[in-house]
Amino acid sequence: MINIDKLEKISKLIRYFILISTTRAGSGHPSSSLSAVELMSTLFFGGFFKFKINHIEYINNDRLIFSKGHASPLMYSLWAAAGAVSEEELLTMRKFGSRLEGHPTPNFPYVEAATGSLGQGLSIGLGMALNAKYIDKLPYYTYVLLGDSEMTEGSQWEAIQIAAHYKLDNLVGIIDVNRLGQRGETIYGWDIKAYEKRISSFGWETITVDGHNIKEIADAYENALSVKGKPTMIIAKTIKGKGVNLLEDKNDWHGKAISKAQMDTALKELGNVDKKIRGEILNPEQVNIPEEGIEEYDKIPMEIDKIATRKAYGNTLVNIFSKYPQIVVLDAEVGNSTFSEIFKKRFPQRFFEMYIAEQNMVGTALGLSLRGKIPFISSFSAFLTRAFDQIRMSQYSNSNIKFVGSHAGVSIGEDGASQMGLEDIAMFRTLLVSVVLYPSDGISTEKLVEKAAAHFGNVYIRTTRMDTPIIYSKEDDFKI
Amino acid sequence: MINIDKLEKISKLIRYFILISTTRAGSGHPSSSLSAVELMSTLFFGGFFKFKINHIEYINNDRLIFSKGHASPLMYSLWAAAGAVSEEELLTMRKFGSRLEGHPTPNFPYVEAATGSLGQGLSIGLGMALNAKYIDKLPYYTYVLLGDSEMTEGSQWEAIQIAAHYKLDNLVGIIDVNRLGQRGETIYGWDIKAYEKRISSFGWETITVDGHNIKEIADAYENALSVKGKPTMIIAKTIKGKGVNLLEDKNDWHGKAISKAQMDTALKELGNVDKKIRGEILNPEQVNIPEEGIEEYDKIPMEIDKIATRKAYGNTLVNIFSKYPQIVVLDAEVGNSTFSEIFKKRFPQRFFEMYIAEQNMVGTALGLSLRGKIPFISSFSAFLTRAFDQIRMSQYSNSNIKFVGSHAGVSIGEDGASQMGLEDIAMFRTLLVSVVLYPSDGISTEKLVEKAAAHFGNVYIRTTRMDTPIIYSKEDDFKI
Structure with a gap:
């Protein structure tokens, strides 16, 4: 009562x-x-x-x-x-x-x-x-x-x-x-x-x-x-x-x-205010999160010759999940273009389809981030502009979101300007402590996606649609 | 049939x-x-x-x-x-x-x-x-x-x-x-x-x-x-x-x-395609738009001492409407902050409340612009980020929208970062043929708002919350 x-x-x-x-x-x-x-x-x-x-x-x-x-x-x-x-x-x-x-x-x-x-x-x-x-x-x-x-x-x-x-x-x-x-x-x-x-x-x-x-x-x-x-x-x-x-x-x-x-x-x-009265908030149930280990799994080998950085992104998510089990992947119904679907196919329980609703995707990612997860969220880089206000606001919440925008730049060609990410760098550069990563090949993608996971804070990773040749070696190091 | x-x-x-x-x-x-x-x-x-x-x-x-x-x-x-x-x-x-x-x-x-x-x-x-x-x-x-x-x-x-x-x-x-x-x-x-x-x-x-x-x-x-x-x-x-x-x-x-x-x-x-067949589109009704003259009205005099540029914006809209009768004013339920309400009070038939839904406001403005109107649309500059994708897309439609963002910068103080327009210049500068206007006093606001109306194309005007002293004279000229 x-x-x-x-x-x-x-x-x-x-x-x-x-x-x-x-x-x-x-x-x-x-x-x-x-x-x-x-x-x-x-x-x-x-x-x-x-x-x-x-x-x-x-x-x-x-x-x-x-x-x-x-x-x-x-x-x-x-x-x-x-x-x-x-x-x-x-x-x-x-x-x-x-x-x-x-x-x-x-x-x-x-x-x-x-x-x-x-x-x-x-x-x-x-x-x-x-x-x-x-x-x-x-x-x-x-x-x-x-x-x-x-x-x-x-x-x-x-x-x-x-x-x-x-x-x-x-x-x-x-x-x-x-x-x-x-x-x-x-x-x-x-x-x-x-x-x-x-x-x-x-x-x-x-x-x-x-x-x-x-x-x-x-x-x-x-x-x-x-x-x-x-x-x-x-x-x-x-x-x-x-x-x-x-x-x-x-x-x-x-x-x-x-x-x-x-x-x-x-x-x-x-009228009379009882200034001494205080309310009591009930305690929540005492629980522990069971440690769910990730079973051993085969990693995806890097291409030797060339690969689209968006694909290298998907591969890398799979490969680093065992090291960063807090990863959660969201996508705005374009996972077969951003290649987040590579992760989805391997770890469906950690992938959430957000449908074509980018603003809610960013808000959801913020909620996940604030509960200790590392959300990697992707769409076409052009369409991330849809969520600029949510992106802007997230920085005031000590957020740790990894934004991944694919199909950057004019190289997508015939699909036209509506699909081209041309404003994304300017947008993400407005954030405090802005981290914008633009890998040029498969190896730099692999390295930078992992750096992004390891870095606490918002990071933007920009990927390209077409294959690009491998120009870095496994020994090259990248720093944020 | x-x-x-x-x-x-x-x-x-x-x-x-x-x-x-x-x-x-x-x-x-x-x-x-x-x-x-x-x-x-x-x-x-x-x-x-x-x-x-x-x-x-x-x-x-x-x-x-x-x-x-x-x-x-x-x-x-x-x-x-x-x-x-x-x-x-x-x-x-x-x-x-x-x-x-x-x-x-x-x-x-x-x-x-x-x-x-x-x-x-x-x-x-x-x-x-x-x-x-x-x-x-x-x-x-x-x-x-x-x-x-x-x-x-x-x-x-x-x-x-x-x-x-x-x-x-x-x-x-x-x-x-x-x-x-x-x-x-x-x-x-x-x-x-x-x-x-x-x-x-x-x-x-x-x-x-x-x-x-x-x-x-x-x-x-x-x-x-x-x-x-x-x-x-x-x-x-x-x-x-x-x-x-x-x-x-x-x-x-x-x-x-x-x-x-x-x-x-x-x-x-x-199967068989009749390549010669063509469909007929019916003709629309023949109509003319009745020329509705704007009745003479009193203009709002400029303050002599100081005025907030956002208020000067509202005043100017009223003052230039007779010269630019294609003006339509939209606001995202903050007209008493952006001062678009000054226009609304004088010309309610040309003001449309768009409620707190900035994306639709920009899309609506684009539709109006494409039907020959000059939409001036306002919200807090911070909240225009909500519609970045619509703003971005509008540039590919030969649009003629005047975006007005109030409460720019840190000077709004205690309301905090969520309300401060800090990213707006970067955002509007990404547009092709970008026009960004930041008037510092009442007179420059008056002049620049009129220039914006006269200029065909998207224009962003940034206004400030607090009063600022008048520093220009009526004789000063501004160019886009």
Whole structure:
């Protein structure tokens, strides 16, 4: 039985934290935070979310991603209500040097992934859920808090498709339908049935709730945790700015802190806040990942004469897997062109078809990377431009993704400019600590793909369609 | 009454054209072309598609976009069957210098927009349909041929959402569900009900057909043309490689031409081809666009002291609209940050909210641009990275889009790196004939925004969040 009275008290405390931290900062998104207070406090302290608060790196912790990253004041306040952040630290939010940045980054260690560019969290969660279900085979759940406005991003629907395809019943999305985007009403306003119809049509379980009714929310989580064979979306009708008269369901308050005087009024409305109360997050199940050794297998010999670097890439993935068993390979339905299919044929359990949906592929890779995997993800280099925003954002999450773009340059000829990777180097060179590798032959490909696996951080490898002659020898060394 | 017998003969001719052109080229996508022959021949020659074949620029021609651009052999063969391309020219396909490129580009004048990067055609069509319904107020229809594989692209679902939102009953999509992508079965295979369920949930009319049954197809178009208040998607179950035994429903034949010997066999299977038969495309209704003068209005005076360039941008749009009445303004739900809302408030009929779906916004802008408009489209500069692939592709369509990215650089401060435009210059500098403008004050913004409107071609304008002092004078001149 959940203790509704206590959850209400904690929710009040969280509202207090949201208001004092944003007003002190003089900026931020209190109204977008206030709408999801009950959704998150019930998740955290209603016995659903399981997390070792003193062991952040624990492999079986549940995962929570704020896809609506601008609700960071809520996130920090949640952890404060759990006792992991002091009220004093909350007041440093958005100050230079504080762990509590305007949008979440892993500088605050409870943040799973940096967010703030909308429409990316569900894909990241998908990667973490995929990891739990198919790779680490762990019982943890992944929760993603979504904004209603961001549901128009196509990347969300990519994630919705692929999560259903992989039957990720360990993935739970929560949409905070507070009706108002940054500049006015969202495309569907408070029509939560519109979301339900669309999302369920893709094969998700959907549950609609009043997002301020703790009992309804708790029932929804309980139901979500019993769903089998498909992911669940909880669609919650909420009020933006809930709990503060000045803000409730008001336009033109997006991304604005209230003044000190307004806060004093708001805190009076809030009434008595029990500042000593703290919520308890349950511990996850104690588990170990069984060490699954990779059986001995035949390596693929290097061609002597010539080989396309894209093919050498596929061969090398196979050859280094025993040394880097964290490798996971994703492809955007062109594995027979990028030659990731060579790996797929040998190690199908470590290959995930991501279909033609590059944005979600990158988000998924980020989720896998954050769970300790080394994702190698491939498409035509031209089509990786599709995911530039996801690529850009991944760098703020200490990511370790190996991007592989094939068919680089004009040499592909008659297929034409649409298929030519001409912008890829410029794109990947914009990243902090950018590593761009462009092997010219089979041997340099072999060496550089292994270097990429060994190097912690994002790496871009560019491959060519046509065969090129072998010009290096096995003794040549390459450094990143 | 449609003449099924004649349409069958023309379909046979088109199959013949597809085979001889791809086999001669030695590459290309015959199997992906063959699956959509009846869908397209019935559209063209069944009395539905209206086009002045000798007046390509005619404003009321129907529009057809091959979102599955790799079916270009079908497109060229269609126009050959209409008498616009000779059999001789078909045999130049994919040769250097030929108008008939591997993927469609406007070098072939019947191509509305360059395609080949999947998942972009529906957005382009949306822009053209938006133009017909709300701007030019013309009765033309826009048709988009879609592949089943590309339906996983998130951009498709952005377009599906926004087309329904704008009730574009002059937009008809046709999905060629041939079950096979480039590397095997697509995510939903031949489950056309899966497409129907998902697409209709977004408020589209959906019609499922046997994609090789001319009568069913003709009925579908007839129904589509009578639908009011929403767009229509025709979902056709087809056979990849239809008509050629060697190819029919076979994997591993994507993007491959058959050999000369295989072609001889295939042509025997095809039987008698009437090489003299040509189809007739009906003429569209004769119309004129009424000249709608813009009423006199007060201009917004320039600030004397200081102003944010993003605000000067919004002001300038208002001020130059009378001089450039082709201007259309789009924004990705951040108009109160980019200040495109200043224009929206004055000229709401020329502003279209694109919601948080940047890829579709760029595709829509391309469609508008190709119908003679000057789209100014804005978001945070950081979030324009979301649409890099659409931006990249637009350059191959002789596009005239003005991209405006606000909140450039680190000066936005506490909102953090996720919101900062740091990669935008590198991104836009990769374009051919790249024009990147970064005004520093209100006056240079005013001048450069007008220069951008006057310049034919893509232009990127970068604006800043905070006020900056006026440093130029009204007499200063700027050149692109």
